[in-house]
Amino acid sequence: MDFFDILALIVPAAIVSAAPLILTALGGVFSERSGVVNIGLEGLMMFGAFLGAIFTHYGEQWGLGAASPWMSFAVAIVGGALFAVPHAVASISLKADQVVSGVALNFLAAGLSIFLTKKLFDAGQTPDIQERIGKGDIPVLSKIPVIGDLFFSNAYSTSFVAIFLAFVVWYIIYKTPFGLRLRSVGEHPMAADTMGINVNKTRYISVIIGGAFAGLGGAIYVASIAGNFTQSTISGQGFMALAAMIFGKWHPLGAMGAALFFGLAQSLSITGEQIPLLKDIPDVYLLIAPYVLTILALAGFVGRADAPKASGQPYEKGKR
Amino acid sequence: MNVIKGRLFHMLVPAISVLLGLLIGGIIMLVSDYDPIKAYSALIEGIFGNGYNMGETIRAASPLILSGLAVAFAFRTGLFNIGVEGQLLVGWLASVYVGINFDLPKIIHLPLAVIAGALAGAIWGVLPGILKARFKVHEVITTIMMNYIALYVTNAIIRAYMLAPGERTKDIKESASLASPWLQQLTDFSRLHYGIVVAIIGALIMWFVLWKTTTGYELRAVGFNQHASQYAGISVSKNIILAMAISGAFAGAAGTMEGLGTYQYMTINNAFTGVGFDGIAVSLLGANGSVGIIVAALLFGGLKIGALTMQSTAGVPTELIGIVIALIIFFVASSYLIRWLTNRFTKGGKL
Secondary structure, eight states, X not given: OOHHHHHHHHHHHHHHHHHHHHHHHHHHHHHHHTTOOOTTHHHHHHHHHHHHHHHHHHHHHTTOGGGHHHHHHHHHHHHHHHHTHXXXXXXXXXXXXXXXXXXHHHHHHHHHHHHHHHHHHSSSSOOOXXXXXXXXXXXXXXXXXXXXXXXXXXXXXXHHHHHHHHHHHHHHHHHSHHHHHHHHHHHOHHHHHHTTOOHHHHHHHHHHHHHHHHHHHHHHHIIIIISSOOTTSSSSHHHHHHHHHHHTTTOHHHHXXXXXXXXXXXXXXXXGXXXXXXXXXXXXXXXXXXXXXXXXXXXXXXXXXXXXXXXXXXXXXXXX | OOSXXXXXXXXXXXXXXXXXXXXXXXXXXXXXXXXXXHHHHHHHHHHHSSHHHHHHHHHHHHHHHHHHHHHHHHHHTTOOOTTHHHHHHXXXXXXXXXXXXXXXXXHHHHHHHHHHHHHHHHHHHHHHHHHHHHHOOOHHHHHHHHHHHHHHHHHHHIIIIIOBTTTBOOOOOGGGOXXXXXXXXXXXXXXXXXXXXXXXXXXXXXXXXXXXXXXXXXXXXXXXXXHHHHHTTOOHHHHHHHHXXXXXXXXXXXXXXXXXIISSSOBOOSSOOSHHHHHHHHHHHTTTOHHHHHHHHHHHHHHHHHHHHHHHHHOOOTHHHHHHHHHHHHHHHTHHHHHHHHHHHHHSOOO
């Protein structure tokens, strides 16, 4: 097996595994850049995955065919946004501890989505969906020699949506007035307030957009990788996305890069069997790699990562 | 001014939170076509109905007390230990390892196995502590990462070195077991074991260390105000590391409850046990105090065990209790809301 065969095996798998992580990490960027810590990404992603699974299933029954997963994405975006509201209310208006509120959101998502699954289907899992996001060659680009085969053939369209959205988010956060406001309330809310920016409103919008992204991430996970929703469909991917966000230093493109890298690590533990060099490495090292790397990154061994300054602190007007 | 404040308020918030949680749980049941009254009577029946259920409730509460203590101890020092789950897993594995591989009289073997579990948890907890003290790395993220590392590493160790048929380790030796035929007989043969004694001793230790020793004073001082403590000559880094070690030890001991008490072995876990995360809820509801934690752990243990009866007799999925617990956490965390509501109610005025 030569080098390119190995790449052809790993790279597409990595991009597929990375798509949900990229989107969820982007959701984290939105929330945390505005100063609201979001441990609840896991729960948001889980709720999105649940909505993705059931609405793709219903879409199939309503005869929507290949459009079903795309309809489920729209539902998951709205659902994720709504599901982020309790976290926003608790951590912004009610000044709850944001970490605790995020943890509660994870509990709530796990309880609610399995409860509803059992209620709707009388079983611990949703039916398998038929209309998965298909693999396909991207026109034109797949004709490029070498690169075309690696990146653009046999690829999922959702992966490219995720990568494209990373650039969109980068543009929004760094190049638009809204992005400037968002970053300013995350760094120094009092200064932003003085300048006439509505801190709480900006934070609400950011947390809710963050929820929409994480919901989409979960739905894409179901449509491209899992195929149905069970208790264990989302088990750690949300936290891995959180790790990717930190590893990428709270920057949309950094988060995307880190998510791609974690996707690679994930895909290696799946495809590793077929690669001569990796065959002998026990799975466990590949499984723990993203987490170990995040700790190392945070400890400053992979370059300093600084969180937005006001992240984790509720803003109280007039308090110094 | 606040009409309700101080001690009364501290007890009111958890009580109102629990009631609100159960109330919304009831509304969810109504909306989804279940009978809340039937369900909640089944829940109560499932907690107090017979000796077996009560025994199981106390059994379920034992690790919850310890994981609650772990979260609370860190919290007293201004730290948030979300890594209880991981520390619990390594503690579980270490205690089972000692329980299987040593041949000693019970009086030495059992304490040794418990200590091994606590020590392993302490080691797993101290790493984020060191990273926090030395590199200013936020412990919330590192402890979450350490959870996943613990999950995969313990599974890999069991697979590689300790595997017995059934995706688990061998049973521990009798001499390391917390099981108690006497307690089992007393409770219609539930799985109740002496772990509850260990848990209560743990609660006493926490109370004693925090409130009766100089170290405890320093730990609490760092929790109140790091800068002031530093200025007063207290080493903040030392106390952060120490707090995470002790917190991890409690979490590891929670793992020994499962290993030496309930199961007598360790399984390969495909997902987290949830006991560590429930510890966050227990600690919050118990207001980070020893007595409060014991009460909260019994409540959550009861809810979890009662949920099984609720499912079998009223048909309500056990996950509903998960939703109720999540809501309770939300309400306790948002005590601002409850304070506002109670002030509104008692005075009709503003905060």
